Amino acid sequence: MRKKICSSRQSIASGVVFKMITGKDIRWLLVMVVTGIFSVPAKAQSMRFNDGWQFKAVEFIDKAGIDSFKRLGGNWSDQFLIEKEDKAGNVLSAADTVLTEVLRPVQQIGWKTVMLPHIAFPEPLVIVKPREGLAYYRKEFVLADSLKGKDISLEFEGAMQVSDVWFNGKYIGRYQGGYLPFIIDLSDKALYGRKNEIVLCVNNKANPVIPPGKPVGKLDFVYYSGIYRDVWLHIKHPVHITNAITADKPAGGGIFVSYAQVSKERAVVEVQTDVINSSPQNTPISIRQEIMDAQGHVVTTVTSGNMIAERGKSKVFNQVMTVRTPHLWHPDHPYLYTLLTTVYAGNTPVDKHKTRIGIRSFEITKEKGLLINGAPYRLTGTNRHQNYPYIGNALSDEASYRDVWMIKSAGMNTIRAGHYPSDPSFLDAADELGVLVLDCIPGWQYFNRNPAFGENVMRDIRQMVRRDRNHPSILLWEVSLNETYPDSAFRCRQAEVAREEWKGRKNFFTSGDSYYTKACWDVPYDDWNGDPGTRNNTTYPDNAFLIREYGDYEFGGGNSTSRQLRMAGEKNLLQQAWNLQWEHNKNRKIYPRALGDLTWAFFDGLAGCTVGIEGWGMADIFRIPKFSYYFFKSQQPVTNHPDIPFSGGPLVYIASYWSQPVDAEKVIVYSNCDSVRLLLNDKALATNTPDKGEETPYGKDLQNFNGGNANHLDHPPFTFTNIHFAPGTLKAIGFRKGKEVTAYSITTPGPASKITLEPAIMGMPFRANGDVIFVYAKLTDDAHNLAINSEMSVTMRVTGDAELVSPATVNAEAGIATFLIRSGSKKGIVKLQATAANLPVAEIKMTVK
DSSP states (O other): OOOOOSSSEEEEEEEEEEEEEEEEEEEEEEESSSOOOOOOOOEEEEEEESSEEEEEEOOOOOOOOOOOGGGGOSSSGOOOEEEEOOOOOOOOOSSSOOOOHHHHHGSSOOOOOOSSSSOSSSSOOSOSSSSEEEEEEEEEEEEOOGGTSEEEEEEEEESSSEEEETTTTHHHHHHSSSSEEEEEOOOOOOBSSSSEEEEEEEESSSSSTTTTTTTTOOSOOOOHHHHHHHOEEEEEOOOEEEOOOOOOTTSSSEEEEEEEEEEESEEEEEEEEEEEEOOOSOEEEEEEEEEEEEEEEEEEEEEOOOEOOTTTTTEEEEEEEEEEOOOOOOOTTOOOOEEEEEETTEEEEEEEEEEOOOOOEEEEETEEEEETEEOOOOEEEEEEOOOOOTTTTTOHHHHHHHHHHHHTTOOEEEEEESSSOOOOOHHHHHHHHHHHHEEEEESEEEOSSSSSHHHOOOOOOOHHHHHTTTTTTTTEOSSSSSTOOOOOOHHHHHHHHHHTTTOOSSOOOOEEOOOOOOOOOOOOOOOOOOTTTTOOOOTTTTSOOOEEESSSGGGGGGGOOOOOOGGGGGHHHHHHHHHHHHHHHHHHTTTEEEEEESSSBBBOOOOOHHHHOOOOOBBBBSSBBBBHOOOOOOOTTSSOTTTTTGGOOOOHHHHHHOOOOTTTEEEEEEEEESSEEETTTTTTEEEEEEOOOOOOOTTTTOOTTOSSTTOOSSSEEEEEOOOOOOOSEEEEEETTEEEEEEEEEOOOOOOOOOOEEEOOOOOOOOOTTTTTEEEEEEEEOOOOBBBTTOOOOEEEESSSSEEEOOEEEEEEEETTEEEEEEEEEOOOEEEEEEOOOOOOOOEEEEEEE
């Protein structure tokens, strides 16, 4: 498996030169292969435009009290804070478009140079009240004279969440929405050979007509702030492939790849390409399509005939390609091809674009469940918010990859991107690592009857599908507003708009909430059988459904026993794992009509309506696993997949710290083996087969770890009884067909005596240009056992081209102090040095690639 992100949106060029100005520093940036100072090839060029931005901000002063979930009790219904209103959005006045007036609130504040992605208002680890305000960004740059006549544009992948934009002092527009891209055409506005300046004023305060729309103080996540995703500069020949967003054509614009036929013997690939001629004369154009395998070998090709593109107009090319004996994309073997699209003006190649594609088919029925490439496939998954402590949504592409890698490593095969479209790098990683995705529009428990809100909902559906339609990992398009429930007509219109963006092609399925109201989804969401909130779906008797969230509110509402921070101790973490086991086992018996189930959620999170960290995750907010992570990992196949070896293979894990007795007679071992032998200080205690106990009904006192609630699992846990605590080493050996295949041990820790530093690489090296990575300072005893009860303060120092994003001194949680580090622009060595009272200094060197 490749240890890098390969973007699905690549343009090719042999070179271009332009000047960038940052403050008083003017430097030449040579991109790719330079052919001469003012020699610019006719081919397209796309490049990140993240460096050299300047920033300042003003925060809103809010004296209102904190509206917190602390008021919630233990009822299922406590989770619903649905608001419905009829409210207009902010009206833009003439004064709002005058740059000098807009900058007046920050005229006494100096500009600070920043690198994107960027959070405008950094948050503490525990958010008391999310910060809101106006963030100002500007960038100065010079375009070479030779770029005259090209199509020049800037693409912002995400800015939170209303952006007013000025270019060279002139107001050019307002862009609404924080989770989908907007593109600014600069072709007729740019100066060549002279300085250009772009300025943005970005307002992250909730806007009632912009989904999600809900004030952050009542929201179960946080909007955060700033230009928090990548910015791209696109320089294109006047004849070029359009952008699917700006083309604004239903099921059109850009490149659209679909699969009319998929089998092991033959795949029929349909490619639709939209090409615009923005030159001043009519031009003959043609397109060549090539599909290349993972080794770069061309497996099939097709070339169109010439078509005359009138000036200022576009042409759509529909081409069909056949791939013999294709490698099919599947979560267990996520094979990716590359589609190379070349546009010719006459006989001259003027635009090239690479699209990563995965050839696969989906079929969903009530009787068979989900079929991938004709074979049954059961979903085991989770939900994920795109956020980190301190930096919010401003993750690096590599950080998104690491999240997908960790979820895949836990035995999960599906991720719901709740409750908004994720960064494109997240989808690239899912394509590459073999994880199915539920792509979601922005929305959470809020509906505005104002027509502008509805129009923006439909816009979000169209833009999400246009942005993401070529990703093989996307299984379902969640085009409902999460837990909001507008009337049936509105929801059916949402489904209709989504289908308009697919125009009858195969492999397209909408999904969403319904609950007693027919809403036209292909795959409605349901809850587990026995839902105490009586939201069971009875309106879709002929449809398969999906359990899209479980394991949280069912066990105590706002005070759920599933919400456990990693420092909560062994007993509480076992309770969380048990809750998830109980419900996952129960959900699985509804298969195949229930396609699968998704936990809420994989990582601990933060919410605007909550003071404190939400401990719902199977890993904490720093991406450190809890016991429940290993329960799910034990459900992975015993054999390794060669393409994704980290998500398979034999496993045995003791769910204990073995530091003091929690239950004097029981030890839980998670394993996918046939049998497990338990030893204490090298003395065999017992050899067990997997648990086979009965199901415990909901509503009764769940007898924790009773050896039951495992009858539908692929790999039930192993419950050992009559195991009495004694200091030393507890060891579990996993056997398969009588042969030892794996082992795990845990030793009673002594007092902390040293620090061990461990970067959270997770399949992706630490890279230059703004990558963010967690570094764990583990407090251990002399034998390297984690001092699980230590809360010692640790101080980190970074030397080299990198910086600490977290505080320099943090307290350990359950023996681990976590730091967040951001790389600079240079490759090389970064040295980390950690100190704690009376412990030896720990040092490591990290290579920034």
